[in-house]
Amino acid sequence: MGAEVAPDHGHVAVVGGGICGLATAHRLVRAGARVTLLEGSDQLGGLGTFFPWRDRWVERFYHCVMPTDDHLLGLLDELGLRDSITWRRTRMGMVVDGRDFPFNTALDLLRFTPLGVVDRLRFGAVSVLLRRLGRGKDLDGTRTEDWLRGLYGDRVWELLLAPLFGAKFGARFGDVPALYLWQRLGREGAVAVRGYPDGGYRTVIDALRASIEAGGGEVRLDAPVRRIGVGDGVRLELPGGEVVSADRAVSTLPLPQLRQLADDDLAARLPDVRLPYQGVVNALFFLRRPLSGHYWTPVVRSGTDFDGLIQMTPLAGVEPYYGRHLVYAMRYTDRESALFQEDDTAIAARWTAQLLTLHPALDAADVEEVRVFKAPFVEPVYPLGYLARRPPVVVAGTPLLLATTAHVYPDVTSWNSSVGLAQRVVATLEGAPQPVPG
Ligand SMILES: Cc1cc2nc3c(=O)[nH]c(=O)nc-3n(C[C@H](O)[C@H](O)[C@H](O)COP(=O)(O)OP(=O)(O)OC[C@H]3O[C@@H](n4cnc5c(N)ncnc54)[C@H](O)[C@@H]3O)c2cc1C
Known part of the structure; x- marks a missing residue:
């Protein structure tokens, strides 16, 4: 780790308890800073979060680790979790006009x-x-x-x-x-090997929380920041009139969300980068039998609303799911789209019918359960020439730093790039000279 954060860095608030906020808080605590992490929901993990299923936890959105995820693997090393990743060779399929082709x-x-x-x-x-x-x-x-x-x-x-x-x-x-x-x-690219943590992504999130708290950091759930103001320090307003004051803060919220929370002075200082964001609608099927054995299958021109399938069995096996085969169907879409706005039950029913049509060997009785999850802000739709327009990490003239998916470009939006960005933000707080990314 780097040198200790200088004493005048004082108290640092981190807004958002997804992987970026967790990795930032973890690194800051290890560098000696006093840290408070504020997460608005009742769970840590953000897009990598999970829900209870029987006596286990299942991710809402499919996730895997790639062998090239150096930042993430470095973090797992620090947490003693690198060996908890099981690596498997996975294969890809491609459904075109309703026909399933292997594509490897x-x-x-x-x-x-x-x-x-x-x-x-x-x-x-x-x-x-x-x-x-x-x-x-x-x-x-x-x-x-x-x-x-x-x-x-x-x-x-x-x-x-x-x-x-x-x-x-x-x-x-x-x-x-x-x-x-x-x-x-x-x-x-041609990488066929993918990894998945034993016990799922919850293991990593729990380990990060434990590391932050062991280092004296405070992790608060159900603490949605309603307003952010800057001056000598950062003022964060929570429900019930509570105010958290910090010498500095790191916001991991997508820029449109941050803009809504900023007071007038901060809003005027935020980078004038207004990006459209892509959201996602994603249905998770619990099946009694497997589909094709391919991890990733794009679905093209086949009359489905979803345009891709991820099958967890080739990556994680069936043991974590009591013998069930988990299949995620996804469609990336704008949060204002009719699909995104549609009722979850209607989506579940229609997508189930479409999955059964696509896989005639599958019977309705094979579909044990369907869950629909949506996320409004997955990543920005980057414009041409974005390298030169990427917002800086520091909001000029303020003690607020930004660590968002708008900052990771041209890296792919992933846990890996979020961990790399967290590292960059912590180094900036420590005053270290910054390498130019990308
Ligand atoms: C369908 C899907 C599949 C993916 N697959 C992969 C994959 O295979 N591998 C991979 O590495 N990555 C994958 N990703 C990408 C990865 O999940 C994200 O890049 C990463 O989780 C982003 O982390 P983050 O911390 O920047 O943001 P988020 O995870 O969005 O975290 C932001 C946090 O801020 C909190 N928050 C929001 N508003 C407030 C507020 N006012 N006050 C306090 N807290 C607030 C939110 O509740 C959330 O916890 C996938 C994403 C999706 C959607």
Whole structure:
């Protein structure tokens, strides 16, 4: 760890108890700071949070660790949890027009009939070279659609790539900087090995809380910050007229949420970066039998509202779930969309019917239970040229620092990038010179 935080850093408040807030608080406590972490809900973990199922805990949203997640693996080392990750080789499928294709090897590609033979060969050759083809290019200033259409051709773009990646960013995907995709391929690329913590993500969250509290930090649940003001210090208003004063604060809230809490003076100082955010609707099916054995399966042009399936069995097995096969179906969408606003029960019923149509071998009786979870702010839809527009970590002229998904670009939004960002924020508080990220 770095040197002790200088005494004049005093009391630091951390707003938000997702992985970014937890990692920030953990590192600050270890560096000797007095820390209060304020989490608005009754649970820590944010997007990585979980719900009780029988006598166990299950994540609301699918999560896995990649072997390239160096920041996260470093944190797990500090917590003594690195060995709790079980690594497994996983495979990918691809459903197109209702047909399920394996999509892992060169042979799989040769048999991938939704594309003609020439396009299959081109797809394979370009995909192998894609990372290399992007090197030295201004991908931050290049639309993804322009880059991929140019390399793969119109047919591959329209038949496969637009629906495939559009699943993540909706209609705006083509406009997102190609750098985002390039980085994503660097993280996930041809990697087939994925990890999952024994006991689920709750193990990591509990260990972080224990570490913060053991170091004298305070972790408060049900403590939603309603108003933030800055001056010599930071003033955080909680319900019931309670005020928490700190010398400095780190906010991990998505920028639109922070903007709503800021008093007039702070609002005027916040970076003028107004990004649309992508949310997610996600249904979790508890099945009595497996689907296909693929961990990740994009679902393209198959009449479903969801555009991807994640099957947990290849990653975590069935033991944690009393023999049930867990399948997450997801659709990334704007929080104002009709789907996001729709009632959970209606979504559960329709998506179940769609899953059964997609997998005729599955019987209604095989679907034991369905849960629907939504998140309004998963990540920003980054605009072209965002590298130069990324907001700084310090809100100029204030003792407030920001650590949000708007700051991790071009890294992929993940626990890994949040932990890396937490490290950067703590180093800034310690006054260490900052490497330029990205
Ligand atoms: C469907 C899905 C799948 C994903 N898959 C993966 C994966 O496989 N691997 C991976 O590494 N990452 C994955 N991610 C991404 C990962 O979950 C996020 O990048 C990460 O959790 C972001 O952490 P955070 O702390 O920045 O934000 P959040 O987790 O959003 O935490 C913010 C916290 O702030 C709290 N809060 C909000 N308002 C207030 C307030 N006023 N006062 C106090 N607290 C407040 C919230 O309750 C929340 O706990 C996935 C995300 C989703 C949605």
